[in-house]
Amino acid sequence: MTESPMTQRAMIIDDSKAMRSILRRIVSGLSFETAEAAHGQEALDQMEAGFMPDLCLIDWNMPVMDGYTFITEVRKRPEWRNITLMMVTTESEQGQIVKALAAGAHEYVIKPFTPDAIVEKLELLGLVSKGVLA
Amino acid sequence: MTVTTQPSGPELADVHAIVEQVWSSFLGDEEPLLPRYADAAEEGTPAFPAEHVWSAAVSVHGGWTGTVTVELSSSVAQSLTRLMLAMEDEPLDDAEVADAVGELVNMIGGNIKSLMPGPSALTLPVVAAGRAAHSSELAEVARFDAMWNGEPVRISVHAPQS
Numbered sequence: 001m002t003e004s005p006m007t008q009r010a011m012i013i014d015d016s017k018a019m020r021s022i023l024r025r026i027v028s029g030l031s032f033e034t035a036e037a038a039h040g041q042e043a044l045d046q047m048e049a050g051f052m053p054d055l056c057l058i059d060w061n062m063p064v065m066d067g068y069t070f071i072t073e074v075r076k077r078p079e080w081r082n083i084t085l086m087m088v089t090t091e092s093e094q095g096q097i098v099k100a101l102a103a104g105a106h107e108y109v110i111k112p113f114t115p116d117a118i119v120e121k122l123e124l125l126g127l128v129s130k131g132v133l134a
Numbered sequence: 135m136t137v138t139t140q141p142s143g144p145e146l147a148d149v150h151a152i153v154e155q156v157w158s159s160f161l162g163d164e165e166p167l168l169p170r171y172a173d174a175a176e177e178g179t180p181a182f183p184a185e186h187v188w189s190a191a192v193s194v195h196g197g198w199t200g201t202v203t204v205e206l207s208s209s210v211a212q213s214l215t216r217l218m219l220a221m222e223d224e225p226l227d228d229a230e231v232a233d234a235v236g237e238l239v240n241m242i243g244g245n246i247k248s249l250m251p252g253p254s255a256l257t258l259p260v261v262a263a264g265r266a267a268h269s270s271e272l273a274e275v276a277r278f279d280a281m282w283n284g285e286p287v288r289i290s291v292h293a294p295q296s
Contacts, residue, residue, distance in 0.1 A: 015258070016233055016234075016236065016237040016240070017219070017230065017233045018215065018218035018219055018230075018233050018234040018237050019218075019237050021218060021219045021220060022160065022218060025220060061240070061256060061258060062258075063258060089244075090240055090241050090243070090244020090245060090247075090256065091244065091256070092244065092245070092247075092248040093247075093248065093252050093253055093254075095252075095253055096253075111156075111240075111241045111244065111245075112155055112156045112159035112160060112241050112245075113159065114159055
């Protein structure tokens with residue numbers, strides 16, 4: 001019997017339902033199981049409750065807890081060190097990008113993006129195989 | 135003494151390019167956004183030919199200060215919401231339309247912010263059913279009018295009057 005590959009999980013964190021929907025369609029198409037949160041604290045709550053993602057797609061500007069604070073909170077937890085963190089945001093100032101990467105983000109995508117741009121970043125991170133959508 | 139003045143606003147061509155990039159990334163190229171220029175007979179300001187309108191605004195504070203506003207006919211707002219949510223015939227509620235219009239102005243405003251001197255911060259979007267209202271302390275420094283599916287779209291940038 002062939003063992004089926006383990007499904008990867010993605011947490012989509014954005015205060016816009018429309019943006020979460022767009023990102024969900026992209027990563028679901030790559031066979032990720034998804035969960036959604038409208039801000040960083042909601043994502044932390046879901047992770048504490050047992051949804052452990054392989055990947056988080058994180059907006060910067062959100063109410064309650066912004067994306068930068070979420071990254072710093074995740075990086076305080078050694079047991080979450082394997083989670084890949086990717087910012088997906090309109091925040092495009094060089095200083096902010098450097099700040100997010102220094103805090104522990106692995107990748108940074110500026111909105112607007114195309115689905116291909118997200119897939120390319122996930123390929124670079126080794127989370128999907130090259131040419132998965134070809 | 136050093137006196138600094140902030141640039142009044144972005145170039146209209148840059149606003150146009152940003153709007154087209156956001157539009158095509160999320161709404162596709164099947165129905166293009168067609169620029170709509172002022173008719174000479176209208177002496178400058180084209181009217182906004184829609185009765186039912188959604189508007190949304192974000193503000194930038196810091197190296198440059200200003201407000202970016204999107205105004206859409208209700209029909210455009212509903213169409214873009216359906217495209218972003220991948221919904222076809224299901225009924226939309228106002229919260230979904232407000233969310234989609236808010237994300238649109240967030241992307242446009244965030245990219246306009248990147249053209250202007252920083253560092254600066256972007257506020258969360260404010261969305262309303264109806265035309266946008268602006269403080270009397272702000273003056274319009276750029277405006278992009280367009281049509282999509284035969285319906286009006288307006289993006290405007292306001293900055294403090296110098």
